[in-house]
Amino acid sequence: MxxxxxxxxxxxxxxxxxxxxxxxxxxxxxxxxxxxxxxxxxxxxxxxxxxxxxxxxxxxxxxxxxxxxxxxxxxxxxxxxxxxxxxxxxxxxxxxxxxxxxxDGQGDLHLKFEELKKKLREEGLFNDEYKKPLPLLPKKIAVITSHTGAAVRDIIRVITQRNPYVSLLVIPVAVQGQNAAEQIARAIEYANTRNDLDLIITGRGGGSIEELWAFNEEITARTIFRSHLPVISAVGHETDFTIADFVADVRASTPSNAGELAVPESINLLSMVKGMQKSLLNAMDFNINRKHHSLELLVNHYVFQTPRLLVDQHSQYLDLLIQRMNYAVESHYKHAREHMSQLVSTLQALSPLNVLARGYAIPFNEGFTKPIRSIHQLTPKQRIRLLLQDGQAVCTVDEADDASHYAEDNIRRKSYGK
Missing domain, CATH: 2.40.50.140 (Nucleic acid-binding proteins)
Known part of the structure; x- marks a missing residue:
């Protein structure tokens, strides 16, 4: 063992x-x-x-x-x-x-990347509210990249295959090394000065973080953010992310994908147009059929079949309106006449002429300008006028006595039956 x-x-x-x-x-x-x-x-x-x-x-x-x-x-x-x-x-x-x-040199770049990413995010440069929509049918696109790299060839190939009628303007820049970020920024600014461009694609093929660093520079990010033209960022492979991707309006996973996002396929556009044409024709047929059906209903309507009947109906309705109007006028006249009679009766009851008809007289001064209401307005030998029911009389005042003792005598006579 x-x-x-x-x-x-x-x-x-x-x-x-x-x-x-x-x-x-x-x-x-x-x-x-x-x-x-x-x-x-x-x-x-x-x-x-x-x-x-x-x-x-x-x-x-x-x-x-x-x-x-x-x-x-x-x-x-x-x-x-x-x-x-x-x-x-x-x-x-x-x-x-x-x-x-x-x-580690590579580690320093990662640290700078994260610090700039945090700074720009806090400033709001990544917010969706600033993202501009891509044009549906761009006529001319600026491609900002190296003119010798595979990226520009991929973008041109894809866009040409999808829609050969789209024009391309390649603005060559350095995509890595010293001054690359400044060249990219100036190219974006230049593209924004032109009136014939609808869209910008900027990017490059894949590489290390050092090779992609031009798209992580602050000047590149801020220039993309200021662009009034929509910008597609197409940097590296699908797993590569740069600051430009976060600021751009749309991020493409590869340069080829940028071409796909920028331009719809012409065959799809043709299919869409044919579908819209078919829908339009169907809508026109439906509308024509609906109008035709409405016209048939009108043609077969009894009004057009027997127009005299419609005239007679309206004539009968007019007679009814006249009858109602006459009745309303008569009723109103009758009511007004009754009201007028009531007013006349009231005026007659209050008229001083009715008082005179009951045997009373109204004394006036000799000039017949003021009625005499009190004995204190009278003096002996004063000439006055009496207004009677059927005329007037001129009188002379002999004596004016207070009427109070006449009232007492009347009361006394009523009390003793005298």
Whole structure:
């Protein structure tokens, strides 16, 4: 029986640690990755992970290993860490003991990308409310890209196949390298000065983040946002995203897709026109048939079959109206006459002539200008006039007595029967 070796956990972990320590490659290794789970301990040590799309490794950067000025470290930074790999015996976990760390150039670009993306999003440059619709049937399209790349050939090929009647204006620019972003911005501004363009396509083929960086520059993004012409961004492959994609009115996954989005296929347009033509003819037939049916109803209407009947009906209705009018006039006249009689009766009852007819007289001054209402208006030998029912008489006042004692005598006579 073969003798077996039984180790404790500590012995096994320590054995692996020694094996790692004997490997010269692992004693000075540089690892590229993204910082995550970063923690700066109160002791001064830094603990974090380096990760890529497939794996991660735990790292520790002891305070005494950091010399000179140390840049800020935070999650999301792309870094290159140099150090040795060993096993942390207690946990049985191998990790990278960092001795030095530097920015990864590619990581810096990712960081700049995220910072600019956040800035422009907060300013509202990505908002849907600013997105302009693409024209349904553009007559002329500006293509802003490299005139030697595959992207321009793909765009021209797709648009020509889909609709050969669309004109294209290729504005050649550098799509990578120094001053590429400025060239793209100036080309977009130039396109906006022309009156014969309906749409702009700008982009390039795929590449690394450095190669696509011209479409991540702030000047490119802001120029696209200011464009009054709709802009399709067609940068890289379907998995590539740039700042220009977020600002543009429409993002195409590839340059070929940009051609598809910009121009509908002529065969589809022809089919749509034929469908509209058929719908129009059907609508015309329906309307003509409906009008024809209405005309038949009118022709067969009794009014046109027996027009005299309609005249007779209206004549009868006119007689009825005249009868109603005469009755209304007579009724109104009768009511007015009765009302007038009542007014005359009231006036007659209140007329002073009726008072005179009952044997009374009304005294006036000699000039017949004022009625005499009191004995205090009279003086002896005064001439007055009396108005009677059938004329007037001139009298002379001999005496004017107070009428109160006549009233007392009348009361006394009624009381004693005298």
């Amino acid at each position: 073969i003798n077996r070796v039984v180790l404790t956990v500590h012995q096994l972990n320590d054995y692996v640690r020694v094996l790692l320590a004997r490997d010269p490659l692992l004693q000075k290794v540089s690892v590229r990755g993204e910082i995550s789970n970063f923690k700066h301990h109160s002791s001064g040590h830094m603990y974090f992970s380096l990760k890529d799309e497939q794996a991660r490794i735990q790292c520790v950067w002891f305070k005494q290993k950091r010399t000179g000025a140390v840049f800020p470290v935070k999650d999301g930074m792309q870094m290159i860490a140099t150090g040795n790999v060993s096993l942390y015996t207690r946990d049985g976990q191998y990790q990278l003991y960092v001795e030095d760390m530097e920015h």
